[in-house]
Amino acid sequence: MRITFPHMGTSWIAFKTLVEGMGHEVVLPPPPTKRTLDLGTKYSPEFACLPFKVLLGTYLEALKLGADTIISSGGVGPCRAGYYTQLQGRILKEQLGYDVRVITFEPPRGHLMQTYRIIRDLVKVSFPKFAACAWLAWQKLLALDALERESHRVRPLELEKGTTSRILSQGIKAIDRADSVKEVKNVTAAFLKRFKEMPKDYDYQPLKVGVIGEIYVVLEPFVNLDVVETLGHMGVYVNRSIFLTNWVTENTLLDTFRVEAERSAKKAAGPYLPELVGGHGQTSIGETVLYAKRGFDGVVQLAPFTCIPEIVAKSIMPRVSKELDIPVLTLMLDEQTGKAGIATRLEAFVDLLRMRRNRMARTRGETA
Amino acid sequence: MAIRIGIPRALAYYSFYPQWKTFFEELGAEVILSPLTNKHIVNEGIRDTVTDACIPIKVYHGHVASLAGKVDYIFVPRIVGLDHDATLCPKFLGLPDMIKSSVKGIPPLLTPRFDVRDGRFAPAKAWMKVAEVLGAGYRHALLAYRKSVKVKQYYEELLTSRMLPEEAVSLLDKLAASVKGEKKTPSDVKSSIASAKSSSARSSELQNSNICLAVVGYPYMIYDEFINCGLLDTLKRLGVSILTPEMVPAKARQAQAKKQPKYLFWYYSNQVIRSVYYFFQENMVDGVIHLTAFACGPDAMVDKLLELDCQKHGRIPYLSLCLDEHTGRAGILTRLEAFTDMLVRKRGVRQ
Numbered sequence: 134m135r136i137t138f139p140h141m142g143t144s145w146i147a148f149k150t151l152v153e154g155m156g157h158e159v160v161l162p163p164p165p166t167k168r169t170l171d172l173g174t175k176y177s178p179e180f181a182c183l184p185f186k187v188l189l190g191t192y193l194e195a196l197k198l199g200a201d202t203i204i205s206s207g208g209v210g211p212c213r214a215g216y217y218t219q220l221q222g223r224i225l226k227e228q229l230g231y232d233v234r235v236i237t238f239e240p241p242r243g244h245l246m247q248t249y250r251i252i253r254d255l256v257k258v259s260f261p262k263f264a265a266c267a268w269l270a271w272q273k274l275l276a277l278d279a280l281e282r283e284s285h286r287v288r289p290l291e292l293e294k295g296t297t298s299r300i301l302s303q304g305i306k307a308i309d310r311a312d313s314v315k316e317v318k319n320v321t322a323a324f325l326k327r328f329k330e331m332p333k334d335y336d337y338q339p340l341k342v343g344v345i346g347e348i349y350v351v352l353e354p355f356v357n358l359d360v361v362e363t364l365g366h367m368g369v370y371v372n373r374s375i376f377l378t379n380w381v382t383e384n385t386l387l388d389t390f391r392v393e394a395e396r397s398a399k400k401a402a403g404p405y406l407p408e409l410v411g412g413h414g415q416t417s418i419g420e421t422v423l424y425a426k427r428g429f430d431g432v433v434q435l436a437p438f439t440c441i442p443e444i445v446a447k448s449i450m451p452r453v454s455k456e457l458d459i460p461v462l463t464l465m466l467d468e469q470t471g472k473a474g475i476a477t478r479l480e481a482f483v484d485l486l487r488m489r490r491n492r493m494a495r496t497r498g499e500t501a
Numbered sequence: 502m503a504i505r506i507g508i509p510r511a512l513a514y515y516s517f518y519p520q521w522k523t524f525f526e527e528l529g530a531e532v533i534l535s536p537l538t539n540k541h542i543v544n545e546g547i548r549d550t551v552t553d554a555c556i557p558i559k560v561y562h563g564h565v566a567s568l569a570g571k572v573d574y575i576f577v578p579r580i581v582g583l584d585h586d587a588t589l590c591p592k593f594l595g596l597p598d599m600i601k602s603s604v605k606g607i608p609p610l611l612t613p614r615f616d617v618r619d620g621r622f623a624p625a626k627a628w629m630k631v632a633e634v635l636g637a638g639y640r641h642a643l644l645a646y647r648k649s650v651k652v653k654q655y656y657e658e659l660l661t662s663r664m665l666p667e668e669a670v671s672l673l674d675k676l677a678a679s680v681k682g683e684k685k686t687p688s689d690v691k692s693s694i695a696s697a698k699s700s701s702a703r704s705s706e707l708q709n710s711n712i713c714l715a716v717v718g719y720p721y722m723i724y725d726e727f728i729n730c731g732l733l734d735t736l737k738r739l740g741v742s743i744l745t746p747e748m749v750p751a752k753a754r755q756a757q758a759k760k761q762p763k764y765l766f767w768y769y770s771n772q773v774i775r776s777v778y779y780f781f782q783e784n785m786v787d788g789v790i791h792l793t794a795f796a797c798g799p800d801a802m803v804d805k806l807l808e809l810d811c812q813k814h815g816r817i818p819y820l821s822l823c824l825d826e827h828t829g830r831a832g833i834l835t836r837l838e839a840f841t842d843m844l845v846r847k848r849g850v851r852q
């Protein structure tokens with residue numbers, strides 16, 4: 134089998150390790166580009182959410198590169214993501230005539246046997262060998278998240294613009310190349326050290342902004358038009374609420390054993406949105422409350438156009454923003470959104486946050 | 502003075518109004534229904550909602566705003582689950598929260614949470630809580646609840662006899678009034694319902710020689726004449742008879758569930774798909790019209806599925822109409838005319 138999978142941020146590195154570990158050939162999903170999006174948009178329903186379109190485009194490109202099997206995750210709603218592969222599979226097969234196998238991993242909760250069977254059919258090597266690869270893949274995910282998290286912290290402090298991004302991309306490549314857990318750990322340590330040693334402006338007090346929203350647009354820089362990096366270059370410390378490793382533990386392990394994840398965000402959302410609305414809608418509200426309480430300067434909400442949960446969140450956001458006095462910028466992304474437009478809006482937002490901070494410092498100074 | 506309860510004439514109203522009304526009136530409250538959707542309501546709704554909201558949600562906000570100052574409470578239920586297969590669209594799940602954050606100057610809301618997945622008695626319990634807020638005793642409330650369930654059953658029977666919601670609502674209203682005034686017995690009510698059903702079924706029987714179209718979509722799209730620019734009337738004038746999801750008995754819809762490889766995650770969407778499968782199975786329709794709202798999340802999926810299914814099922818002609826606040830009558834009319842013309846021609850060729 135020649136297997137491909139969704140492209141989401143840097144996670145492809147771990148998936149590649151995992152699928153190769155099963156004994157299959159991997160057809161790497163090409164990083165999404167304008168062409169991917171155009172291709173996906175052409176065959177998607179008009180109001181499908183942006184991730185649906187990008188993923189469909191990615192699959193089409195991977196099929197052209199020779200893939201014959203797609204592995205993706207399912208879900209049980211109430212959001213659309215869980216239905217993606219159902220519909221994408223039908224579009225690929227019935228409408229476009231591809232002979233392709235679509236394998237969907239449902240969340241293990243309630244589907245343990247099914248999950249087991251899929252894995253049993255897929256894994257072509259001995260179990261211990263596969264387990265070792267899975268462990269390596271997981272370590273790579275952890276390492277990628279660690280590097281990214283650190284890059285968010287140091288980027289606003291860099292003296293020479295671009296240093297952080299350069300180190301990060303070298304680090305990502307090194308993690309991809311690493312073929313043992315030990316090497317992954319060494320590489321991670323080495324790059325964390327480079328972040329530590331790069332020239333920084335230690336006196337600078339960056340604005341602190343939380344980035345929340347729907348997981349795919351938060352994690353895939355192509356889709357969010359590099360929001361995180363752009364903010365960093367404007368001298369803003371970005372705290373991203375979603376990292377893939379947290380998400381995986383919450384949605385597979387914890388969920389299987391019915392441990393409630395994201396408890397604090399859920400609780401914080403309570404007074405504003407006591408109901409789960411699918412996707413990340415409720416968490417978006419909860420995270421905003423938490424960021425306000427942690428003294429952040431602002432929040433950027435990222436959502437695909439027509440994203441149901443985030444529209445619910447967006448309608449409630451003004452109240453949260455007003456009552457807790459935290460500015461929120463909502464960016465609804467669709468295939469027409471351009472990078473320049475986003476940068477302008479971010480700039481205006483950051484200006485506003487700066488003025489607000491200065492004003493607050495002044496009033497604090499006066500009362501003191 | 503009786504407590505006045507406002508009910509917005511939108512969203513789940515079309516599925517439940519007679520039940521809601523019965524419950525509140527049995528408890529001695531006065532029910533005030535917002536007017537039919539009109540330009541003013543739509544504009545109010547647009548003002549209060551985020552631009553990304555779909556038209557039914559905007560319209561709902563407008564209906565809520567139109568009740569402000571006229572009632573003591575507005576009934577904005579949080580309907581989460583109506584069966585065990587799915588929840589409703591997330592916008593129903595967060596509805597009271599959106600209303601609270603967006604519409605200014607409104608009276609307190611009654612927001613019971615309905616989810617049958619919480620247990621068989623969960624809906625009854627939710628109603629008991631509502632009764633408590635209104636100061637009604639437990640026994641009284643229980644009786645009101647029982648009666649409301651009965652009325653809902655009548656309502657659904659009328660709908661499956663192919664009566665349209667507004668008509669069924671006013672028939673039930675008349676019956677309720679006559680029970681009070683002329684001391685009619687429940688069995689009289691039953692027989693009146695039965696005769697109304699059979700005459701409604703007969704009149705649709707008569708039209709059976711015509712072209713018959715499935716008009717599917719969510720009840721708040723199909724039956725809100727303002728949103729859909731009088732679609733049903735237009736079809737009638739074009740001499741077409743129609744079938745909607747509500748005209749299929751719930752059991753028959755449920756029986757189609759097994760044809761779905763994976764259930765959709767939204768109650769109303771499943772009803773749409775299942776009723777179309779039913780129409781296909783019974784060979785009842787010449788074509789399918791799908792009414793969808795601009796930027797509706799679930800419908801992006803439903804619409805494509807229907808398109809593929811119509812194709813698969815012997816190329817049944819399929820027309821998808823996407824509606825928003827800018828949709829014009831003329832545009833709809835042209836498309837409907839073209840579609841029905843095509844069907845007439847197709848039928849002519851076949852015979």
Ligand code: SF4
Binds near residue numbers: 182183347411
């Ligand atoms: S959360 Fe939003 S983007 Fe994700 S599947 Fe749901 S509607 Fe689409």
Ligand code: SF4
Binds near residue numbers: 556591592593794
């Ligand atoms: S199902 Fe569609 S039309 Fe209905 S509330 Fe949800 S998004 Fe709006």
